[in-house]
Amino acid sequence: MEISAAQVKALRDKTGAGMMECKAALIEAKGNAEEATTILRKRGLAQATKRAGRSTQQGQVGAYIHAGGKIGVLVEVNCESDFVARTADFANLVKELAMQVAAADPRYVRREDVPAEEVDKERAIYRAQMEGAGKPPQVIEKIIDGKLNSFYEKIVLLEQPSIRDGAMKVSDLVAQTIAKVGENVSIARFARFKVGEGE
Amino acid sequence: MEISAAQVKALRDKTGAGMMECKAALIEAKGNAEEATTILRKRGLAQATKRAGRSTQQGQVGAYIHAGGKIGVLVEVNCESDFVARTADFANLVKELAMQVAAADPRYVRREDVPAEEVDKERAIYRAQMEGAGKPPQVIEKIIDGKLNSFYEKIVLLEQPSIRDGAMKVSDLVAQTIAKVGENVSIARFARFKVGEGE
Numbered sequence: 001m002e003i004s005a006a007q008v009k010a011l012r013d014k015t016g017a018g019m020m021e022c023k024a025a026l027i028e029a030k031g032n033a034e035e036a037t038t039i040l041r042k043r044g045l046a047q048a049t050k051r052a053g054r055s056t057q058q059g060q061v062g063a064y065i066h067a068g069g070k071i072g073v074l075v076e077v078n079c080e081s082d083f084v085a086r087t088a089d090f091a092n093l094v095k096e097l098a099m100q101v102a103a104a105d106p107r108y109v110r111r112e113d114v115p116a117e118e119v120d121k122e123r124a125i126y127r128a129q130m131e132g133a134g135k136p137p138q139v140i141e142k143i144i145d146g147k148l149n150s151f152y153e154k155i156v157l158l159e160q161p162s163i164r165d166g167a168m169k170v171s172d173l174v175a176q177t178i179a180k181v182g183e184n185v186s187i188a189r190f191a192r193f194k195v196g197e198g199e
Numbered sequence: 200m201e202i203s204a205a206q207v208k209a210l211r212d213k214t215g216a217g218m219m220e221c222k223a224a225l226i227e228a229k230g231n232a233e234e235a236t237t238i239l240r241k242r243g244l245a246q247a248t249k250r251a252g253r254s255t256q257q258g259q260v261g262a263y264i265h266a267g268g269k270i271g272v273l274v275e276v277n278c279e280s281d282f283v284a285r286t287a288d289f290a291n292l293v294k295e296l297a298m299q300v301a302a303a304d305p306r307y308v309r310r311e312d313v314p315a316e317e318v319d320k321e322r323a324i325y326r327a328q329m330e331g332a333g334k335p336p337q338v339i340e341k342i343i344d345g346k347l348n349s350f351y352e353k354i355v356l357l358e359q360p361s362i363r364d365g366a367m368k369v370s371d372l373v374a375q376t377i378a379k380v381g382e383n384v385s386i387a388r389f390a391r392f393k394v395g396e397g398e
């Protein structure tokens with residue numbers, strides 16, 4: 001089992017244990033970082049709740065409180081440098097996205113985040129709705145694809161029409177900011193709490 | 200299969216479909232509300248993305264942005280009346296809790312929210328740490344319980360010492376607010392985003 005210096009360093013950053021201890025734990029865990037962490041903890045060499053905490057990316061977390069505290073939104077947007085994270089263009093995007101989430105209530109950042117079962121269930125529902133309508137199969141598939149696209153436009157943040165300008169998608173707003181700041185910009189995650197909605 | 204008026208009403212509130220349609224769907228779904236929703240949607244009688252949205256509780260969502268946007272927190276606190284939700288005492292608690300989460304980085308609201316596997320893993324680690332120390336079993340169990348308590352104090356919001364007054368737990372702050380406003384008050388949920396930490 002070959003353990004790389006990068007693996008040792010990552011475990012060291014995570015646990016605060018010494019280099020040699022980290023290497024020994026990794027060898028014992030056959031390179032599995034989580035198992036190595038448990039081994040170190042059992043030996044009393046790593047802290048219980050120390051978290052990775054390393055920022056691999058730059059960016060900003062923005063918040064928006066709506067309707068006198070009945071709805072709250074948190075959004076994280078990433079970019080490549082802290083310099084860009086501090087620009088007004090970037091801050092405006094973060095603010096805009098937080099308001100978008102508050103108003104349009106998306107459930108996922110991107111299409112790939114929607115669970116396959118949810119998509120399958122939608123498909124089955126659309127199909128059942130058209131039963132007995134006497135349409136040819138290829139037309140039915142086209143209609144289902146169209147309905148699925150509308151479904152994504154409702155629940156996927158990047159595909160929603162902008163609440164400020166319905167002719168633009170949220171992904172267009174992100175693209176505009178990328179063009180302005182000259183760095184890649186991506187929406188990392190969001191949370192939206194509505195009082196009483198719980199989880 | 201007996202379907203209660205309450206079940207029909209709940210389904211109607213959720214889907215926007217008519218009373219009779221809701222009752223028929225519930226009977227067909229043998230009382231299962233989620234299945235009844237799918238049935239209604241297949242019949243085109245319920246909206247795709249309409250959400251429950253009914254507030255069963257009152258309260259406030261508060262946000263706190265720390266370290267120039269590198270950490271953001273969202274917290275929902277519930278009470279019984281909107282009147283109390285609008286008081287300064289309640290708002291102060293919400294603000295205090297958001298700052299607590301930003302600074303002390305809890306992972307769960309209450310002890311019961313910590314997954315059993317996580318607790319079992321901690322126990323196993325503590326036990327391994329004491330192997331060969333030659334302590335009697337009942338002493339070892341006492342030590343493990345003590346270590347588990349410290350673990351909860353680190354990761355459970357309600358059990359954390361207040362960042363403002365270390366002599367008080369967060370649960371004491373909640374109790375103080377309950378005494379002041381004369382209503383039950385509970386922390387519903389929180390989210391904490393740190394730039395680059397992702398999920």
